Amino acid sequence: MTKSEMEYWNDIESEKQKAYWIEDESDLKMLKFIREQTNLERCFADSLHFAKDISDGIYGNIIDIGAGVCWSSAMISKMGNIESVTSVDLSEHRLLKIAPLVFKQLGGDYEKFRPIVADFLKSPLPNNHYNVAVFCQALYMFPDLNMVLKRVSELLVPGGLLIVACERITPEYPICSVKGIKRKAIHRLKGRADSTGNNFYTDCEYRNSIKKNGFTYKFQPLDYPVYPNNPYLNAGNYFGICCKK
Helix, strand or coil, X not given: CXXXXXXXXXXXXXXXXXXXXXXXXXXXXXXXXXXXXXXXXXXXXXXXXXXXXXXXXXXXXXXXXXXXXXXXXXXXXXXXXXXXXXXXXXXXXXXXXXXXXXXXHHCXXXXXXXXXXXCHXXXXXXXXXEEEEEEECCHHHCCCHHHHHHHHHHHEEEEEEEEEECCCCCCCCCCCCHHHHHHHHHHHHHCCCCCCCCCCCCHHHHHHHHHHCCEEEXXXXXXXXXXXXXXXXXXXXXXXXXXXX
16 A cells, blocks of 8 residues: 555545444444445445355454445344454554444444454465455455465465455446457556545456466355446445465
């Protein structure tokens, strides 16, 4: 993460303008955002159900990377057979101040919560320890997919599960199409990421990187968009089963 991105996620005045900013358990702004204004909660819940069809499901020690205010962590913590949920994020106030309120709102098991304020790639996390690694609106914030997924493979136990949820928001265009050429030109002129650090990865980029880094790739197509104002691209979740022995 760059210095500007670190500053962006820790700018309190800027954060107060966002849907995830709450200061009291009775403030339902965040819940309305993930449940009513978007399909984020629905999409993430669908990813957890799909995990049961392609693997041993969600159990044991979980790592939620780029967890933000930890609504995804809270949802996971309520599930059976969960020993711990380690939530890693750059934003201290999201992880340590807002997340406890979110756990209360969603009825999460706070005793399983292990917050770590750090850059994921620089944090000394234990290898071969986690049963499931989760990115929810988070993997597309990293500029190097391969570097991140290589590290995830090291952290997971053999057969461990990778979940990338709520990130299918960028349509894929043929390279030689007008839209494809225009997108490539914009990336060259302005860089790929926007001001938040979102790199807007496409299906093939997720698929190729997941396969390249030692995972069996799976995809969950869904029949609704992540954001209702983007009706031309339905949501979908990406998965990888760690193949190392």
